[in-house]
Amino acid sequence: MGVVEVRHAARNRLLRRIPGVGTAAAYRFGLVERPHYAYGVRRATELAARLGHCGVTVVEFGVAGGNGLLALAEHARYYSTATGVAVRVVGFDGGLGMPPAKDPRDLPYLFGAGLYTMDGDRLRARLGAAELVVGDLTETLPHYLRSRADLLREHPVGFVSLDLDYYSSTVTALDLFRGPEHEHLLPRVTCYLDDLPGTVDQIG
Ligand SMILES: C[S@@+](CC[C@H](N)C(=O)[O-])C[C@H]1O[C@@H](n2cnc3c(N)ncnc32)[C@H](O)[C@@H]1O
Numbered sequence: 001m002g003v004v005e006v007r008h009a010a011r012n013r014l015l016r017r018i019p020g021v022g023t024a025a026a027y028r029f030g031l032v033e034r035p036h037y038a039y040g041v042r043r044a045t046e047l048a049a050r051l052g053h054c055g056v057t058v059v060e061f062g063v064a065g066g067n068g069l070l071a072l073a074e075h076a077r078y079y080s081t082a083t084g085v086a087v088r089v090v091g092f093d094g095g096l097g098m099p100p101a102k103d104p105r106d107l108p109y110l111f112g113a114g115l116y117t118m119d120g121d122r123l124r125a126r127l128g129a130a131e132l133v134v135g136d137l138t139e140t141l142p143h144y145l146r147s148r149a150d151l152l153r154e155h156p157v158g159f160v161s162l163d164l165d166y167y168s169s170t171v172t173a174l175d176l177f178r179g180p181e182h183e184h185l186l187p188r189v190t191c192y193l194d195d196l197p198g199t200v201d202q203i204g
Helices: 004-016 023-028 033-049 067-083 120-127 137-147 149-154 166-176
Strands: 055-061 086-093 131-134 157-162 185-193
Touching: 004 086, 023 067, 033 055, 033 067, 033 086, 033 120, 033 157, 033 185, 055 067, 055 149, 086 137, 131 137, 131 157, 137 157, 137 166, 157 166, 166 185
Parallel strands: 055 086, 055 157, 086 131, 157 185
Antiparallel strands: none
16 A cells, blocks of 8 residues: 555544444445445446346455455455345465566666565455455466356456566466456456556656
8 A cells, every 4th residue: 555545444434433424334435445346336236236247356456465455355244235235355476575686677776576475364354254365466367257156257357456466477467357258357457556657746
């Protein structure tokens, strides 16, 4: 998370303490952890419900310590109850921190190998039904898509967070959207992309 997001999260935690701000109001006004994840899960479940799907899958590419995946799992529980659509939560990560950079566009001067560690056992103990797929994405993603094809047809992907930091890893993650088959995807998949280079001022 960037500085702005950390500030927003602290503000949201404060606002949630106001008497009368319950869970439904917190979701309605985006006062939850990672509201952008909550929005993606909401879009996915509402679209799935309209199309008559009994379930969806939401994905985080790049898990590290797992705070994002835990927030995603919490939002999945909330919107699953709200819409009646089952939500599968899956996180992909190498498990050993950032791998060595493969491309100058990975910005190796900014993100070094080994950055971001994961305590896999500790995280798994807190994940509940959410799934953690550990290994380099170049191997785990194609294997996952093959081995879970039936499950993904029943629970197509409806939200994806891309938080892998490297350009090369993100390109691999985007293989999720490559054809020729698209039965594992909802017709519209909400995506969140972290780490746009430059400061907010430069972008805005
Ligand atoms: C910025 S961290 C993720 C942070 C997390 N989303 C959060 O909000 O706390 C980026 C993660 O991407 C993972 N990653 C980068 N390239 C990868 C690859 N090719 N395969 C698997 N994981 C990769 C790293 O292991 C690292 O943990």
